[in-house]
Each structure stands twice: as structure tokens, then as C-alpha cells.
Amino acid sequence: MKSRTLLCATSILLACVPALSHAQDKKAETLIVANETGPNMLDIHGVGANRPSYGVAWLAYDRLMTYGRKKLANGVMSYDFAKLEPELAESWQVAKDGMSVTFKLRKGAKFHDGTPVTAKDVKWSYDRALAMGGFPAFQMKAGSLEKPEQFEAIDDSTFKVTFLRKDKMTMPDMAVPVASIYNSALALKNATKEDPWAATWLKNNTAGGGAYKVASYKPGQEIVYERFDDWKSGPLPKIKRVIQREVPSAGNRRALLAKGDIDMTYEMPPKDFAEMSQEKGNVKVASVPAENSMIYVGMNVTKPPFDNAKVRQAVAYVLPYDKMMQNAAYGRGMPLFGAKKPVTGNDWPTATPYVTDLAKAKALMKEAGMEAGFETTLSFDLGQGTVSEPMAILAQEALAQLNIKVAINKVPGANWRAALLKKDMPMTINRFGGWLNYPEYFFLWTYHGQNAVFNTMSYQNPAVDKLVDAARFEGDKKKYAQDVKGFIDIAYKEVPRIPVVQPMVDVAMQKNVQGYTYWFHLQPDYRQISKQ
Amino acid sequence: MLATILKRLLGAIPNLIGVIVVTFLLTRALPGDPAAFFAGPAGTAEAVEEIRVKLGLNKSLPEQFLLYVRDLSRGDWGNSLATGQSVLTELTTRLPASLELTLCGLVLAVVIAIPLGILAATRPGSWIDHLCRGIATAGVSLPTFFTGLLLAYIFYFLLGWAPSPLGRLDPYLSSPPTVTGFYLIDSLLVGDLDVFVGAAKQLILPAVTLALFVLAPLARMTRAAMLGVLSADFIRTARAAGLAPTTVLFTYAFRNALLPVMTTLGMVFSFLLGSNVLVEKVFAWPGIGSFAIEALVASDYAPVQGFVLTMALLYVFLNLAIDIAYGLVDPRMRIDQ
Numbered sequence: 001m002k003s004r005t006l007l008c009a010t011s012i013l014l015a016c017v018p019a020l021s022h023a024q025d026k027k028a029e030t031l032i033v034a035n036e037t038g039p040n041m042l043d044i045h046g047v048g049a050n051r052p053s054y055g056v057a058w059l060a061y062d063r064l065m066t067y068g069r070k071k072l073a074n075g076v077m078s079y080d081f082a083k084l085e086p087e088l089a090e091s092w093q094v095a096k097d098g099m100s101v102t103f104k105l106r107k108g109a110k111f112h113d114g115t116p117v118t119a120k121d122v123k124w125s126y127d128r129a130l131a132m133g134g135f136p137a138f139q140m141k142a143g144s145l146e147k148p149e150q151f152e153a154i155d156d157s158t159f160k161v162t163f164l165r166k167d168k169m170t171m172p173d174m175a176v177p178v179a180s181i182y183n184s185a186l187a188l189k190n191a192t193k194e195d196p197w198a199a200t201w202l203k204n205n206t207a208g209g210g211a212y213k214v215a216s217y218k219p220g221q222e223i224v225y226e227r228f229d230d231w232k233s234g235p236l237p238k239i240k241r242v243i244q245r246e247v248p249s250a251g252n253r254r255a256l257l258a259k260g261d262i263d264m265t266y267e268m269p270p271k272d273f274a275e276m277s278q279e280k281g282n283v284k285v286a287s288v289p290a291e292n293s294m295i296y297v298g299m300n301v302t303k304p305p306f307d308n309a310k311v312r313q314a315v316a317y318v319l320p321y322d323k324m325m326q327n328a329a330y331g332r333g334m335p336l337f338g339a340k341k342p343v344t345g346n347d348w349p350t351a352t353p354y355v356t357d358l359a360k361a362k363a364l365m366k367e368a369g370m371e372a373g374f375e376t377t378l379s380f381d382l383g384q385g386t387v388s389e390p391m392a393i394l395a396q397e398a399l400a401q402l403n404i405k406v407a408i409n410k411v412p413g414a415n416w417r418a419a420l421l422k423k424d425m426p427m428t429i430n431r432f433g434g435w436l437n438y439p440e441y442f443f444l445w446t447y448h449g450q451n452a453v454f455n456t457m458s459y460q461n462p463a464v465d466k467l468v469d470a471a472r473f474e475g476d477k478k479k480y481a482q483d484v485k486g487f488i489d490i491a492y493k494e495v496p497r498i499p500v501v502q503p504m505v506d507v508a509m510q511k512n513v514q515g516y517t518y519w520f521h522l523q524p525d526y527r528q529i530s531k532q
Numbered sequence: 533m534l535a536t537i538l539k540r541l542l543g544a545i546p547n548l549i550g551v552i553v554v555t556f557l558l559t560r561a562l563p564g565d566p567a568a569f570f571a572g573p574a575g576t577a578e579a580v581e582e583i584r585v586k587l588g589l590n591k592s593l594p595e596q597f598l599l600y601v602r603d604l605s606r607g608d609w610g611n612s613l614a615t616g617q618s619v620l621t622e623l624t625t626r627l628p629a630s631l632e633l634t635l636c637g638l639v640l641a642v643v644i645a646i647p648l649g650i651l652a653a654t655r656p657g658s659w660i661d662h663l664c665r666g667i668a669t670a671g672v673s674l675p676t677f678f679t680g681l682l683l684a685y686i687f688y689f690l691l692g693w694a695p696s697p698l699g700r701l702d703p704y705l706s707s708p709p710t711v712t713g714f715y716l717i718d719s720l721l722v723g724d725l726d727v728f729v730g731a732a733k734q735l736i737l738p739a740v741t742l743a744l745f746v747l748a749p750l751a752r753m754t755r756a757a758m759l760g761v762l763s764a765d766f767i768r769t770a771r772a773a774g775l776a777p778t779t780v781l782f783t784y785a786f787r788n789a790l791l792p793v794m795t796t797l798g799m800v801f802s803f804l805l806g807s808n809v810l811v812e813k814v815f816a817w818p819g820i821g822s823f824a825i826e827a828l829v830a831s832d833y834a835p836v837q838g839f840v841l842t843m844a845l846l847y848v849f850l851n852l853a854i855d856i857a858y859g860l861v862d863p864r865m866r867i868d869q
């Protein structure tokens with residue numbers, strides 16, 4: 001019996017040997033990534049496309065332009081919002097009156113199936129982003145790209161965009177994943193009468209010309225990319241094959257990384273990243289504060305007593321900021337409180353002057369005539385529970401000192417968006433980040449009187465609106481900074497939302513993985529990565 | 533026999549209709565708004581309305597139900613919004629993964645539990661009886677995700693014996709061409725031993741986790757049934773007639789004790805299929821359980837309905853299979869009588 005098990009084991013081992021040596025050859029040019037969730041479709045324009053699908057658009061499709069890269073102070077590479085670089089467009093020229101731009105497409109650029117890229121494809125793709133409605137249309141409109149008439153294919157390699165107004169977000173908006181260029185001939189071949197934009201086919205197939213082809217896609221399991229060797233829009237990537245698997249358990253992903261079975265992972269609880277960055281092993285963590293993004297406590301100004309600025313300030317003076325930083329965010333982020341200097345208007349997100357000061361908070365409550373306290377509910381998205389839950393408990397504890405009785409309401413991820421839309425939660429802990437890295441873009445979503453879904457406080461103040469609108473179209477740098485300082489000052493004084501922390505974007509990877517770059521869409525870009 | 537099977541299948545139709553109606557109503561009663569969820573991060577109130585119309589959620593409930601039944605009768609199970617795929621493809625790719633894992637776990641459990649139960653019953657109070665009780669108690673009281681994580685920690689992370697918990701196959705191997713969807717069978721069909729070994733290795737830890745969990749009911753049921761049968765009159769008679777102990781034990785006692793064990797087996801199997809979500813999560817197994825949970829969390833109606841319907845169908849067939857098997861084990865239980 002014993003010898004038979006031994007025999008069995010040996011034969012299994014022997015069978016593994018060829019597989020192992022085979023694997024060794026592939027390892028250097030293959031990157032294995034494990035994440036919590038993968039793309040739910042391959043088309044960023046599709047209804048309900050999730051965040052990881054932005055990553056597919058980024059790799060399998062090209063845009064006319066892309067952003068430059070820069071090295072941050074901590075040595076991590078980041079994209080450079082201020083610098084637009086050619087991708088599919090070789091060059092471009094903004095008209096003298098500043099009301100249009102003409103792109104020259106790259107010569108010899110091809111889609112994955114070998115068809116050359118023409119201006120017609122670009123026009124079709126931009127039209128599609130508008131026609132598909134929902135998120136892609138909204139993103140285009142954020143850059144004043146609103147009507148199909150704005151896009152014009154002059155000849156095969158010349159594409160013109162006419163501006164509706166002078167909007168500094170127009171050019172950068174053409175370098176975000178939504179503005180990807182689709183192979184119109186291939187897509188149209190798979191379109192039907194009911195589905196003129198081939199939405200069904202493109203969910204599971206790509207029609208792009210990006211640096212990577214999608215070699216296999218199993219939703220909920222894995223996506224495998226293969227390098228497109230004919231890619232002309234940038235330096236040829238070093239990694240030939242990328243396998244991106246879904247591994248839901250964060251603990252397992254950490255073990256996989258520590259054992260060297262995967263090369264990279266995103267989306268871990270901050271505690272794991274904090275520990276991994278301390279450990280001496282084969283793993284390194286690249287951290288960048290997420291641009292234009294914050295975790296905050298919001299108070300609904302339509303729900304008394306939060307209509308009273310004094311009460312809101314009292315809350316801002318009682319929150320245990322340091323404990324929140326340490327025990328909820330594990331120090332993974334930039335504190336957005338306790339600023340010693342006044343707001344300049346030159347940097348964003350910027351810290352508020354608030355610190356934990358119980359005496360001041362009590363005095364403010366007295367002034368507001370709310371010494372007796374009140375009852376309220378604090379809600380958060382369970383999907384963000386790793387950070388939000390300890391934060392909520394700390395807030396609950398602290399607010400009890402002001403006789404404010406807080407009930408905690410955990411909202412499941414699916415219901416969170418619907419709950420936000422109703423705008424009836426008195427207090428929330430939430431996270432918001434804007435793609436286009438401008439403070440006025442952030443404020444447009446979160447403080448502006450148009451009361452967008454992320455203005456969770458339902459805050460409306462004409463003075464803020466005026467400054468936000470002015471900043472968006474302001475050409476003069478000094479005046480612009482003044483506008484920005486103006487609306488930040490009002491927002492921090494009236495404090496309908498209390499900024500707590502600017503979260504980190506952390507990525508853990510093997511030490512031999514080089515060239516990681518932080519991108520505003522937070523998705524991995526394998527084009528710059530190499531393994532040593 | 534065939535006629536009875538047909539009759540049984542026909543008899544299942546009202547059940548299925550009931551399942552369709554109830555799941556339809558239940559999914560609609562779920563809190564949360566799929567339109568708001570899928571409008572995405574930039575969802576304005578108008579965008580949400582736009583999506584609601586696109587999804588047909590602005591229609592009245594009876595109207596939605598009729599549309600659903602019409603699609604169903606055409607073999608269209610709808611689309612999953614969260615994964616963007618048709619529910620039928622999702623289910624057909626994921627069900628084999630779950631089935632393969634569950635069957636392996638179950639076979640493993642049966643292979644261990646039945647001998648253990650028999651030994652415990654023939655020697656009540658002995659060390660083997662205590663061992664059986666200990667394993668059963670431990671197996672049933674440890675939650676599967678905990679056993680899973682523990683096994684992965686010990687055998688993968690510390691000892692390095694088990695392969696990485698990365699799903700059904702090592703990333704460097706590619707899956708065999710789909711025939712049955714069972715990697716073990718498909719790889720053998722094309723004669724790819726590498727893939728067979730790879731798939732088998734990936735199966736070990738999750739299958740052991742599942743087996744540990746179902747060991748308890750099976751072993752205890754075998755023991756109890758055997759104890760009951762062994763003290764019955766006909767066993768005493770058989771022994772008195774001088775039959776060999778093994779003949780008594782296996783031909784007479786075990787066969788009679790098998791009925792309750794099979795019932796438990798059927799229950800455990802169907803229970804496992806739907807509820808091994810946690811094991812699937814721990815081992816990144818692309819099965820049907822995690823798919824259903826994710827759909828529920830996203831208020832994604834079509835996959836939830838599809839999942840419940842598949843489960844109902846499976847139950848119908850499983851019960852039928854077990855009833856037929858009863859007849860084979862015990863002629864008194866033939867269903868055509």
C-alpha cells in the first residue's frame with residue numbers, strides 16, 4: 001500500500017516537471033496579476049461597464065493623445081496631467097482663434113485586424129461615445145464635446161474637432177479612456193438594425209488598435225492580453241503576455257504575492273498595504289495619493305439641525321481625526337485636517353483648519369442652542385467598509401460627547417447609489433474622486449448648486465456656484481487661483497462636508513517588476529512595465 | 533420505468549412554474565435600484581431614468597413578467613448586467629466548475645465517511661467511534677471559509693505543497709477545449725496529461741475543504757443507520773444461521789442502511805452546490821455560487837432568476853435520480869410500484 005502511494009506521488013511529480021520548465025521560459029515576459037474584480041465587459045461605452053473595464057479600453061484601444069509621465073517625490077512614476085503627448089495622432093494644431101483643433105493621424109497605424117486607422121474611425125468612435133448615452137456621453141460632455149457635428153473627418157488622416165466654447169477640459173478629455181478609437185468597419189460588420197453601434201458584440205470582443213490584444217476573456221475569471229507587435233503609437237511594451245485573474249480573497253492575494261506566484265495586486269485593505277510596505281521581502285508597495293479625491297463626512301444641509309453652520313462646525317471640531325487616520329486608514333493617505341496656513345488656491349485637495357477641540361465644539365453647540373444634543377443617522381457604503389466602518393464607529397463615539405446620538409446605517413453596495421440619489425441621508429461617510437484633475441471639476445460634482453449625485457450634502461450656495469463657473473473658463477492664472485481659493489474658503493468655513501483623508505492608491509508588486517505608473521483612472525497600464 | 537420517469541418530470545412542471553413566479557416577485561421585492569447601480573459613478577437622475585427605460589424597468593410588473601416568460605420560452609434567460617454576459621452562457625460555463633468541485637468533494641467525503649461510519653457502528657465506544665465523532669464535530673463546526681483559509685495557509689503558504697489558490701488552473705496552462713466543462717474529463721479527452729494533473733492539483737484543497745464539511749452528516753448518518761440495522765432481527769437471524777461476518781455486514785446490513793445515507797447524500801449535494809460560495813471565494817473558483825451572490829448584491833435580476841431556476845431544475849433531476857437509485861438498492865422502494 002505504502003509503495004503504491006509513493007509510486008503515485010512520484011508519477012504526479014514527474015508529470016509536473018515538463019510543465020515547470022516550460023513555465024520558466026515564459027515567466028520573464030509574462031505578467032500575472034490578481035485582483036478582486038475583473039472587467040465585466042470589454043466595451044467602456046457599454047451600459048454598466050465597471051472600473052476594471054476602463055483598463056481594457058486603456059490597453060486594447062488607443063486614443064488620439066495620451067498624457068506624459070513624471071517622477072513623483074517618492075520615486076513613483078505618475079502620469080502628468082499638464083502634458084499631452086501624441087498617441088494615435090502624430091501631431092495636432094489648435095486654430096488661431098482657439099475654437100477648433102486639427103489632428104494628423106499616425107502613418108501606418110493599424111487596428112489589430114490589420115485595417116489602417118482612418119479619421120472616419122475616429123469620428124465614428126466619438127459619435128458612438130455620445131450616442132451610447134449614460135457615462136461615456138457624460139464624460140464627453142464634461143469636456144464640452146456634446147454634438148456629433150463637432151467632429152469632422154476631413155480626409156483619411158485628418159480629423160477636426162470644433163469647440164463649442166473655450167473649455168480647458170476639452171483637450172485633456174480626448175485623452176481619457178472613454179475617447180478610445182474603435183475600428184468602425186469591424187464593429188459595423190457586427191452591428192444590427194436594433195443595435196447600430198454593435199453594443200452587444202463589443203461587450204465580448206474588441207475592435208481596437210491598442211498595445212495589447214485581448215487573447216482570451218472569461219468574465220468573472222480572467223482576462224489574458226497579448227502584445228500587439230504591430231503597435232505604432234508608442235514604444236513597444238516589454239511584457240508579451242499579461243494574465244489578469246480574479247482572486248476575491250485579499251488574504252490569498254497577499255499570500256500569492258509573498259510566495260511569488262503573482263507579480264502584482266491592487267485593491268487590498270489599507271492594513272495589508274501598511275504591513276507589506278514594512279515587511280522585508282520580495283514585495284514592494286508603490287503608493288500615490290489619489291488625485292482629486294477624498295474620504296469625507298458629509299452632513300445634509302436640508303436635514304435640521306445640519307442646516308445650521310454652527311452645528312456643522314461643532315461636528316468638524318469634535319471628530320477624532322488622528323484616530324481616524326491611524327485606526328481606519330492605517331496611515332495610508334494624506335491628512336486633510338489641521339492646516340496651519342491659509343488656503344492658497346494652488347493645490348488641491350488641501351487640508352482644512354479643523355482639529356479635534358472638544359471645548360470649541362461644545363461652545364459652538366451652545367451658540368447654536370443645541371446643547372441638549374440630537375439624534376441622527378450616519379450611513380456608509382458597505383463596499384467601502386474596511387475604512388468607513390471604523391471611521392463611523394470613531395465618529396459615533398466622539399459625537400456622543402456633544403450629546404449627539406448617532407445610529408450607524410450600513411448600506412449594501414448595490415443600494416448605495418440609489419440611496420445617494422434620494423439625498424435623504426442626514427450624515428454620510430463617502431469617498432469621491434474626479435478624473436479631470438481640477439478643483440473646480442471636483443466642486444462641480446460635490447458642492448455646486450446643480451446638486452449632482454455626489455453633492456451628498458445637498459449644499460447650495462450661489463456664491464460658490466459663481467466662483468466654480470468662473471474658474472472653469474478662467475484663462476488668467478492669478479485670477480483662477482483666486483477663484484479656487486474663494487470657493488474652497490467658503491466650503492471649509494460653512495463645512496457641509498468635512499474632509500478627513502486623501503486616500504492612497506497602493507499597488508503591491510514583486511521587487512523585479514519595474515516601471516509601474518500611476519494613472520488617474522487607477523487601472524494598471526502594462527505598457528510601461530518590465531520584469532528583470 | 534420510462535413512463536414513470538416521464539410522469540415524474542411532468543409532475544415537476546407545476547413546481548417550476550411556481551419557482552418562476554416566486555423568484556420573479558422576490559427579485560423585484562429586493563431593496564436597491566439596479567438602474568441607479570448601473571448608471572455608474574456619473575449617474576444623474578436623468579441618466580438613471582434613461583437606463584431604467586433601456587432595461588424595461590419602467591413597465592408595470594405584469595408586463596415585465598410576461599416579457600420575461602416570453603423570453604424564457606424562446607430560450608433567452610436574459611442578460612447579466614454585472615458581467616455583461618447572457619445568463620445562459622454564464623450558467624453553462626460556471627455550473628460545470630461548481631459541479632466538478634462539488635462532486636470531487638462529495639466523492640472524497642463518501643470514501644472517508646462511509647467506512648468511518650461503518651467502523652464506528654461495528655465498534656461503538658471504541659477509539660474509532662470517538663475519532664468519527666471528533667472528525668464529524670470538527671468538520672461541521674468549522675465554517676468552510678475558515679477551513680479553506682487554514683488549509684491554504686498551511687499547505688500553500690507555509691509548506692508549499694499545494695498549488696497556488698488561483699482558480700481552476702495554473703495561469704501558465706490553458707484550459708482544455710470545452711466538451712463537458714469538467715477540466716478533468718476534457719483534458720483526458722484530448723489526452724493532455726499536464727492539464728489533467730494541473731486541474732487535479734488545483735482541486736485538492738477546495739475539495740478537501742468541502743469534504744470536511746459534509747463528512748459529518750454522512751458519517752453520523754451511516755453510523756446511526758448501521759447501528760439501527762445491526763440490532764434488527766434479520767441480522768441476528770443471519771448471524772445465527774452462521775453467515776460470514778462480512779456477508780452479514782455488507783450484503784445484508786449495509787444495503788439496508790444505505791437508504792437514509794443516500795437521502796442525506798442527495799440533500800448534502802444540492803446544499804453544497806448552492807452554498808459553496810465561501811469556498812469558491814477563498815480559492816478563486818469561478819463557480820455558480822459566487823456568481824449568484826454577486827448578482828444578488830447588485831440587484832441584478834436576470835442572473836438571480838436564472839440561478840434559482842437552474843437550481844430548481846437540478847433538484848428535480850437529483851430527486852428523480854435518488855428515487856431511481858432507491859429502487860436499485862431496495863426493490864421495495866421501486867418508484868413504479
